[in-house]
Amino acid sequence: NGELEFDNVSFSYDGRTTALDGVSFKVPKGSSVALVGESGAGKSTILRLLYRFYDLKEGEGRILIDGQDIRDVTQASLRKAIGVVPQDPVLFNASIGYNIGYGKFGASQDEIVAAAKAAQIHDRILSFPDGYDTRVGERGIRLSGGEKQRVAIARTLLKDPPILLLDEATSALDTSTEKDIQKALQNLVQGRSSLSIAHRLSVSVTPIRSPCKLC
Ligand code: ADP
Ligand code: ADP
Numbered sequence: 001n002g003e004l005e006f007d008n009v010s011f012s013y014d015g016r017t018t019a020l021d022g023v024s025f026k027v028p029k030g031s032s033v034a035l036v037g038e039s040g041a042g043k044s045t046i047l048r049l050l051y052r053f054y055d056l057k058e059g060e061g062r063i064l065i066d067g068q069d070i071r072d073v074t075q076a077s078l079r080k081a082i083g084v085v086p087q088d089p090v091l092f093n094a095s096i097g098y099n100i101g102y103g104k105f106g107a108s109q110d111e112i113v114a115a116a117k118a119a120q121i122h123d124r125i126l127s128f129p130d131g132y133d134t135r136v137g138e139r140g141i142r143l144s145g146g147e148k149q150r151v152a153i154a155r156t157l158l159k160d161p162p163i164l165l166l167d168e169a170t171s172a173l174d175t176s177t178e179k180d181i182q183k184a185l186q187n188l189v190q191g192r193s194s195l196s197i198a199h200r201l202s203v204s205v206t207p208i209r210s211p212c213k214l215c
Contacts, residue, residue, distance in 0.1 A: 083161030089152035093137030145172030
């Protein structure tokens with residue numbers, strides 16, 4: 001049935017204070033949801049439990065993917081099923097193309113370009129001197145936080161995981177780029193994208209933003 005379910009999940013880091021208290025929700029196949037909440041609400045904890053950075057113990061509820069308890073799934077197949085775009089991605093001192101493609105063995109240039117388009121970095125990359133050959137890091141250009149996030153999004157899209165987790169992955173982007181990417185992701189999960197990749201669902205984490213100090 002291709003869905004993700006949290007079933008009455010409670011979790012504590014130290015055994016005394018409660019990080020999650022009886023959390024239940026379902027994310028159906030083909031949908032894109034955002035976890036929105038104040039700092040400390042438990043958003044990151046939900047993601048950490050989902051990729052089994054921590055495991056739930058008996059009596060703390062269940063997390064199910066396609067109806068299967070994730071504790072019965074090996075770490076290796078879980079890592080294949082879930083793609084995470086971190087908040088502050090770290091890139092290799094290598095070309096943009098390498099940074100997008102390294103996670104997928106033998107990725108072709110066409111696939112890398114398609115993933116870059118889906119992450120809305122295509123035009124920007126082509127305006128760099130050597131396009132996908134442009135090096136980043138110490139011996140190349142320095143990318144802005146938003147550019148790094150877009151490279152990381154493209155890298156994760158190329159790996160084509162059924163479940164896509166975005167941990168404040170668009171926090172360094174301006175609002176219009178963020179909207180473009182959200183739209184591209186929605187098209188992907190709903191199978192309306194021109195890319196051949198078909199994401200089943202995505203969960204993004206968005207903090208409630210503090211009011212803009214300069215506005
Ligand atoms: P959010 O991502 O919504 O900001 P978190 O999931 O990081 O919230 O945190 C939920 C609660 O768990 C908070 O009270 C936080 O202090 C606590 N917490 C988070 N990470 C840890 C940790 N590694 N050790 C102990 N407590 C933690
Ligand atoms: P260092 O500069 O000592 O390598 P950093 O924490 O700045 O440490 O970077 C860690 C890695 O992230 C580096 O190996 C580098 O390749 C990459 N990186 C850092 N900043 C950028 C940037 N602006 N653009 C692309 N890659 C970067």
